[in-house]
Amino acid sequence: MVTAQRINPSILSADFVNLQAELEAIRTADLVHVDVMDNHFVPNLTMGPPIVERIQAVSPVPLDVHLMISDADRWAPGYAELGAYSVTFHAEAAADPVALARRIRDIGARAGIALKPGTDPEPYLELLPEFDQVLVMTVEPGFGGQSFMADMMPKLRRFADAKAKLGLDLWLQVDGGITVDTIGIAAEAGADTFVAGSAVYGGVPETRIAELRAAAATHAH
Ligand SMILES: O=C(CO)[C@@H](O)[C@H](O)COP(=O)(O)O
Ligand SMILES: [Fe+2]
Numbered sequence: 132m133v134t135a136q137r138i139n140p141s142i143l144s145a146d147f148v149n150l151q152a153e154l155e156a157i158r159t160a161d162l163v164h165v166d167v168m169d170n171h172f173v174p175n176l177t178m179g180p181p182i183v184e185r186i187q188a189v190s191p192v193p194l195d196v197h198l199m200i201s202d203a204d205r206w207a208p209g210y211a212e213l214g215a216y217s218v219t220f221h222a223e224a225a226a227d228p229v230a231l232a233r234r235i236r237d238i239g240a241r242a243g244i245a246l247k248p249g250t251d252p253e254p255y256l257e258l259l260p261e262f263d264q265v266l267v268m269t270v271e272p273g274f275g276g277q278s279f280m281a282d283m284m285p286k287l288r289r290f291a292d293a294k295a296k297l298g299l300d301l302w303l304q305v306d307g308g309i310t311v312d313t314i315g316i317a318a319e320a321g322a323d324t325f326v327a328g329s330a331v332y333g334g335v336p337e338t339r340i341a342e343l344r345a346a347a348a349t350h351a352h
Contacts, residue, residue, distance in 0.1 A: 136351055143177065143275045162216060168200065172200050175273045194214070196215045197326075198218065199273065204227060207234075210240070211239065212238055233261065242264075245265075247268050248280055259297060264304050266305075269307040275329050287317065287321050305317040311346040314343055314347045325343065
């Protein structure tokens with residue numbers, strides 16, 4: 132069986148003044164990746180619940196919310212409540228990642244855990260049944276348009292191995308520097324869900340999404 136692959140454009144690279152049109156432009160995507168930043172966990176500031184709620188209301192594709200915020204335990208459940216399809220918080224920002232994932236799942240969203248490049252995956256491997264997706268950051272979180280960190284591939288493989296060993300239906304997501312040139316490297320290492328901001332919005336989004344899909348498919352497991 133070939134693993135399903137997902138392309139999730141990040142609206143961080145979209146024109147925020149024309150967000151509704153930018154959301155329409157990616158209707159062939161699987162999910163829309165929404166980067167929430169608080170200028171505390173990362174040195175950048177984007178949006179909070181009121182704007183994400185409006186995006187949820189008008190988006191033709193479901194929301195994949197990536198929280199780059201401190202005190203995730205306090206804020207993450209609200210994004211599940213407003214209807215996000217998945218809510219991913221950072222391991223480094225949650226006091227109790229398992230309890231938080233359970234709250235997100237109880238509300239009805241998929242629960243994701245994200246790891247910054249410097250974060251060791253080992254403590255999280257045995258917790259994987261508590262999550263629906265793992266996000267391996269392939270740039271330092273905070274900004275779009277950075278270069279893909281190929282040295283994160285051993286971490287991705289570590290999660291892919293643990294997923295296989297435990298027989299889990301877990302999505303492995305990569306975020307940062309994904310292009311037609313790097314997506315195959317990530318797919319090869321076990322990723323099945325690909326976030327791309329500048330690569331999608333830097334051209335005609337529908338064409339870019341199709342190109343990314345084709346490039347990823349040649350490396351599907
Ligand atoms: O979470 C982040 C950045 O912190 C990402 O989702 C970026 O928005 C991806 O942008 P590109 O690297 O694809 O341009
Ligand atoms: Fe992101």
